[in-house]
Amino acid sequence: MCGEHRSGCGGDVGVMAAPGGFAPNRGFFKRVLVTGGAGFIASHVVIAFVKKYPDYLVINLDKLDYCASLKNLEAISEEPNYKFIQGDICDAHFIKLLFETENINIVLHYAAQTHVDISFSHSSEFSNTNIYGTSVLVDAAYEANVEKFIYISTDEVYGGSLDEEFDELSPKRPTNPYAASKAAAECCVLSYWEKYKFPVIVTRSCNIYGPHQFPGKVIPKFISLLQRNKKCSIHGSGIQIRNFLYATDVVEAFFTVLKNGKPGEIYNIGTDFEISVQQLAKELIRLIKKTKSDSETEEWLDFVSDRPFLEPKYPMKLEKIHTLGWRPKVTWDEGLKKTIEWYRDYFHNWSNAEEGLVPFPLPQ
Numbered sequence: 308m309c310g311e312h313r314s315g316c317g318g319d320v321g322v323m324a325a326p327g328g329f330a331p332n333r334g335f336f337k338r339v340l341v342t343g344g345a346g347f348i349a350s351h352v353v354i355a356f357v358k359k360y361p362d363y364l365v366i367n368l369d370k371l372d373y374c375a376s377l378k379n380l381e382a383i384s385e386e387p388n389y390k391f392i393q394g395d396i397c398d399a400h401f402i403k404l405l406f407e408t409e410n411i412n413i414v415l416h417y418a419a420q421t422h423v424d425i426s427f428s429h430s431s432e433f434s435n436t437n438i439y440g441t442s443v444l445v446d447a448a449y450e451a452n453v454e455k456f457i458y459i460s461t462d463e464v465y466g467g468s469l470d471e472e473f474d475e476l477s478p479k480r481p482t483n484p485y486a487a488s489k490a491a492a493e494c495c496v497l498s499y500w501e502k503y504k505f506p507v508i509v510t511r512s513c514n515i516y517g518p519h520q521f522p523g524k525v526i527p528k529f530i531s532l533l534q535r536n537k538k539c540s541i542h543g544s545g546i547q548i549r550n551f552l553y554a555t556d557v558v559e560a561f562f563t564v565l566k567n568g569k570p571g572e573i574y575n576i577g578t579d580f581e582i583s584v585q586q587l588a589k590e591l592i593r594l595i596k597k598t599k600s601d602s603e604t605e606e607w608l609d610f611v612s613d614r615p616f617l618e619p620k621y622p623m624k625l626e627k628i629h630t631l632g633w634r635p636k637v638t639w640d641e642g643l644k645k646t647i648e649w650y651r652d653y654f655h656n657w658s659n660a661e662e663g664l665v666p667f668p669l670p671q
């Protein structure tokens with residue numbers, strides 16, 4: 308599958324070939340491939356990159372799965388240093404040709420299947436995209452002599468804990484097929500450093516929130532349900548604690564890692580801010596439904612059965628990323644306010660957004 312936004316589909320990989328058959332740097336200092344750029348986090352990365360670095364060409368490669376939306380990229384879609392290519396990281400032939408024709412210098416790899424609940428019923432699909440797709444991509448990047456390859460992983464590879472804080476050398480003990488596939492993909496990426504000193508870096512971030520996230524995930528789901536006068540569906544008792552970092556803060560962390568991170572290293576990216584899912588729901592209810600008392604607030608909660616195992620929390624040590632010079636800037640109150648406002652206006656950026664609001668979503 309291929310297709311290029313704006314300039315049409317040329318050649319096997321869907322990229323418009325320049326005279327001579329290649330797409331040289333055409334005046335751009337570097338060419339950056341961002342995978343999954345029509346998804347939540349990477350759409351913020353693409354927008355920031357395109358705006359901040361006009362001398363870098365940003366190529367967004369995305370399959371346009373159910374959680375993707377090109378509408379979230381409208382702010383930059385006509386910029387001369389942005390290019391969208393529709394394609395699948397699991398298509399090895401397509402990926403090889405993409406690297407051969409696009410002269411890519413840097414890869415930021417976000418594309419993945421990301422919903423933990425769906426991973427239990429569709430584990431082979433998660434293994435295929437997250438492990439096999441990553442191995443296809445890193446191998447093609449290595450063959451193409453890419454200068455830096457950043458793999459975006461998750462705190463979920465550590466498994467849950469009540470009190471132990473995980474540092475980058477803590478053992479990986481994933482407790483769901485999503486986290487297991489991310490852990491396996493990390494090993495695959497890092498093996499290219501071990502064997503060839505190919506400059507890969509792995510980041511493990513906590514939960515990210517903000518605009519552009521498909522409403523199947525907890526914060527946009529609760530906001531969107533409440534904005535439609537529906538109750539927040541809480542898995543189990545809602546005591547599970549999560550750290551939430553605002554989208555623009557994690558983008559800055561990725562830029563910091565890209566600039567100052569050392570090849571072969573792993574960096575935790577997180578925040579000290581933590582909140583239980585139940586507390587999060589109550590806070591959103593107070594903000595959106597303007598409830599005054601606890602009993603009024605609790606009327607908007609709907610407890611649904613738990614998934615097989617809910618980790619209490621994923622606490623991480625953050626000294627390593629702090630040493631690189633990064634700290635989060637956006638306060639929880641500020642980030643939540645911006646997120647609530649965004650979903651009021653842009654919920655329909657996904658034609659299938661309503662389908663994300665059921666308690667246990669299935670992929671569309």
Ligand SMILES: NC(=O)c1ccc[n+]([C@@H]2O[C@H](COP(=O)([O-])OP(=O)(O)OC[C@H]3O[C@@H](n4cnc5c(N)ncnc54)[C@H](O)[C@@H]3O)[C@@H](O)[C@H]2O)c1
Nearest residue numbers: 343345346347348370371372375395396417418419514515
């Ligand atoms: N959201 C979080 O809180 C969080 C936290 C830590 C790490 N991460 C990681 O960050 C990355 C991005 O997460 P997100 O929440 O933005 O995800 P998302 O589900 O919003 O977006 C994923 C994107 O990948 C694309 N994609 C899926 N399969 C593909 C394929 N085979 N080929 C090409 N594109 C494909 C989808 O179309 C989508 O646009 C993931 O790797 C995830 O594991 C996310």
